[in-house]
Amino acid sequence: MPQSTNSGFSAWLKRDLLLAYRRRGEAASPLIFFVMVSTLIPLVLTPEPTRLAMVAAGLIWIMALLATLLSVEGLFASDYQDGSLEQLLISPQLLPMPLLGKITAHWLTTGLPLTLASPLLGLMLSLPTSGYLPMLCSLALGTACFSLTGAVGAALTVSLRKGGLLLSLLVMPLYMPVIIFGTATISYAIDGLNWLPPLAVLGALFAASVALCPLAVAGALRVTSAH
Amino acid sequence: MSQLPLLNVDNLAFERDDDCLLNNVNLSLNAGEIVQVEGANGSGKTTLLRLLTTALQPSAGTIFYKGRALAECRYQYLSDMLYIGHQPAVKLTLTAEENLRWMVNTEAGVKHGSNADPHGIAAALAAVGLSGYTDVPCYALSAGQHRRVALARLMITTATLWYLDEPFTAIDKQGVSFLECRLQEHLDQGGAVVLTSHQDLTLKNLRNYSLSSQAGQVT
Amino acid sequence: MSWQWFHRLGSPRWFYQTSTRWLPLLALIAAAVLITGLVWGLAVAPEDAKQGNSFRIIYIHVPASFLALAGYYIMAIAGAVGLIWKMKLSFMVMKSAAPIGAALTFIALFTGAIWGKPTWGTYWVWDARITSMLILLFLYLGVMALQYAYHSGDAASKAGAILALVGTVNIPIIYKSVDWWYTLHQPATIKFTSAPSMHIDMFLPLLVMIVGFYLFYAVALILHTRSEILRRERKTAWVRELVEPRAGV
Numbered sequence: 001m002p003q004s005t006n007s008g009f010s011a012w013l014k015r016d017l018l019l020a021y022r023r024r025g026e027a028a029s030p031l032i033f034f035v036m037v038s039t040l041i042p043l044v045l046t047p048e049p050t051r052l053a054m055v056a057a058g059l060i061w062i063m064a065l066l067a068t069l070l071s072v073e074g075l076f077a078s079d080y081q082d083g084s085l086e087q088l089l090i091s092p093q094l095l096p097m098p099l100l101g102k103i104t105a106h107w108l109t110t111g112l113p114l115t116l117a118s119p120l121l122g123l124m125l126s127l128p129t130s131g132y133l134p135m136l137c138s139l140a141l142g143t144a145c146f147s148l149t150g151a152v153g154a155a156l157t158v159s160l161r162k163g164g165l166l167l168s169l170l171v172m173p174l175y176m177p178v179i180i181f182g183t184a185t186i187s188y189a190i191d192g193l194n195w196l197p198p199l200a201v202l203g204a205l206f207a208a209s210v211a212l213c214p215l216a217v218a219g220a221l222r223v224t225s226a227h
Numbered sequence: 228m229s230q231l232p233l234l235n236v237d238n239l240a241f242e243r244d245d246d247c248l249l250n251n252v253n254l255s256l257n258a259g260e261i262v263q264v265e266g267a268n269g270s271g272k273t274t275l276l277r278l279l280t281t282a283l284q285p286s287a288g289t290i291f292y293k294g295r296a297l298a299e300c301r302y303q304y305l306s307d308m309l310y311i312g313h314q315p316a317v318k319l320t321l322t323a324e325e326n327l328r329w330m331v332n333t334e335a336g337v338k339h340g341s342n343a344d345p346h347g348i349a350a351a352l353a354a355v356g357l358s359g360y361t362d363v364p365c366y367a368l369s370a371g372q373h374r375r376v377a378l379a380r381l382m383i384t385t386a387t388l389w390y391l392d393e394p395f396t397a398i399d400k401q402g403v404s405f406l407e408c409r410l411q412e413h414l415d416q417g418g419a420v421v422l423t424s425h426q427d428l429t430l431k432n433l434r435n436y437s438l439s440s441q442a443g444q445v446t
Numbered sequence: 447m448s449w450q451w452f453h454r455l456g457s458p459r460w461f462y463q464t465s466t467r468w469l470p471l472l473a474l475i476a477a478a479v480l481i482t483g484l485v486w487g488l489a490v491a492p493e494d495a496k497q498g499n500s501f502r503i504i505y506i507h508v509p510a511s512f513l514a515l516a517g518y519y520i521m522a523i524a525g526a527v528g529l530i531w532k533m534k535l536s537f538m539v540m541k542s543a544a545p546i547g548a549a550l551t552f553i554a555l556f557t558g559a560i561w562g563k564p565t566w567g568t569y570w571v572w573d574a575r576i577t578s579m580l581i582l583l584f585l586y587l588g589v590m591a592l593q594y595a596y597h598s599g600d601a602a603s604k605a606g607a608i609l610a611l612v613g614t615v616n617i618p619i620i621y622k623s624v625d626w627w628y629t630l631h632q633p634a635t636i637k638f639t640s641a642p643s644m645h646i647d648m649f650l651p652l653l654v655m656i657v658g659f660y661l662f663y664a665v666a667l668i669l670h671t672r673s674e675i676l677r678r679e680r681k682t683a684w685v686r687e688l689v690e691p692r693a694g695v
Contacts, residue, residue, distance in 0.1 A: 019318060082319070083313070091333060216608065244600050
């Protein structure tokens with residue numbers, strides 16, 4: 001009969017935040033990537049504001065996706081290498097909560113900064129004013145989905161060398177519904193339609209991910225780190 | 228009153244990729260006893276330890292803790308067990324003190340929801356010879372010092388069953404005798420240890436258990 | 447009693463020996479059905495009013511699409527059975543199903559492109575069906591790539607099974623999302639098939655072809671699984687006996 005215990009969620013959340021803070025240069029690189037690549041866009045497409053505006057929403061989403069993919073590999077890599085993951089897997093706590101703590105820390109250090117930086121990008125890419133709020137809301141939910149689903153991919157490839165590219169291949173199809181509804185939220189707003197329905201679908205995807213991904217990650221970690 | 232053995236391994240077998248790594252492993256451990264698992268490299272010593280920690284699932288056989296199968300009492304068993312493997316589970320960007328505090332908190336937090344006693348941690352680090360290094364981030368420490376941080380855990384843990392995989396690697400002669408002392412202390416207090424090592428140990432109640440390199444038969 | 451049957455089913459040797467007996471017949475039936483369907487569809491069925499003869503590609507395109515999707519579910523179910531009941535044979539079936547399904551998905555995309563050229567003047571169109579097929583291809587490639595990346599056969603199978611199950615949950619979501627996305631940007635004009643509104647003379651050969659493709663899939667899966675069994679069980683006595691006498695002859 002389990003005694004009263006903490007679930008491990010806040011412990012692992014705080015520790016991962018502390019570890020990210022100690023390596024804050026590294027932790028900031030997805031954000032820097034996000035901003036830098038957006039300066040490439042006008043160079044390759046056009047600096048014309050009206051034409052940039054047509055593609056702004058989609059491009060910001062793609063860059064958020066790529067930036068998250070870059071960072072999600074590191075979710076379990078360091079713990080796997082120094083043995084912390086092994087210790088987590090044999091601890092009496094149920095796995096999903098500590099894992100959710102880790103994934104939340106990942107979102108707080110990747111997805112949330114991206115979301116907060118997105119208005120800056122919206123400005124640089126001439127996003128129409130009506131698109132800013134939908135962009136913030138959809139990116140907040142969407143990057144959370146990216147972290148959760150990306151964690152499944154990271155768990156499946158944690159013991160592989162050069163798992164990063166494989167991780168992207170595995171996880172990309174799973175990201176597509178998120179990106180479809182995320183960009184639709186912004187497009188609807190720009191076209192003057194009610195943008196809450198696609199946002200609601202995004203919310204549903206987020207809810208499903210929070211419920212299911214930690215379980216999938218736990219199962220995958222038990223399988224892959226045993227070998 | 229006959230006491231049930233603390234740990235009882237019954238006919239354990241482990242297979243991976245159609246290779247039988249372990250077969251017919253039978254082992255029994257009471258409080259105060261220590262088993263040293265011996266065998267050539269690749270004979271399955273680490274695999275056996277990992278099966279005991281439930282990191283791996285056996286292909287056949289059962290492990291009993293205080294008479295109950297693990298499947299029934301997983302929580303109690305894992306709360307009462309400690310494992311130190313080849314990797315010391317030390318985060319490089321944290322200091323020795325922070326690392327040890329995390330390890331103890333994880334163990335204690337599971338049991339009492341409480342925080343680790345800071346004096347206990349400082350004392351433990353001093354005991355393993357790291358008293359000057361408590362605030363040094365671990366990337367500045369050597370591999371041997373990382374090992375000592377992991378072993379400091381043995382000073383303050385409340386776990387009864389200790390599973391140690393090659394605990395004497397990367398520590399000097401002084402460290403070896405220190406660890407032996409600590410193991411003896413733990414056994415005298417009613418704990419039990421299963422370890423793998425090539426070292427010759429002088430401990431009371433020591434039994435050897437040999438795994439031959441073919442399918443782990445008892446020799 | 448019934449569990450005995452179930453566990454016998456899990457024996458690779460039993461599968462190999464039973465399939466040796468039944469495979470030739472199954473292959474014959476599959477070939478017969480496919481040839482019937484092809485001749486009927488390609489030669490005998492009437493021309494389409496709008497598309498002329500180019501619509502006949504659906505006799506390959508549609509069955510391939512069905513099997514591509516069904517094949518993913520078969521692969522995922524094989525993975526689930528392997529994970530839950532720890533059946534090695536099930537994992538072998540899962541591993542064999544992946545390249546077959548991927549090939550069928552590719553055939554569906556390829557024939558779709560061939561159809562596209564005379565119909566819309568372009569080989570590639572971002573319509574909902576084709577886009578979903580493309581994503582399905584990526585899902586297949588992911589399962590294959592993950593299994594090949596692992597040296598350990600056990601880890602490869604279990605990781606592949608987990609990924610296949612994650613993909614299974616996502617497929618309806620992906621299909622629905624892409625469908626919805628497509629209606630945002632293009633009104634539905636030409637559909638690849640609208641089976642009820644198809645003339646019965648064109649529909650019947652399509653049914654035959656679908657059945658034929660299912661049979662073909664079964665044959666291909668059994669063949670592939672057999673070779674996987676031989677590879678995995680190569681150290682056992684019964685496999686060596688199979689191989690050695692033939693080499694001596």
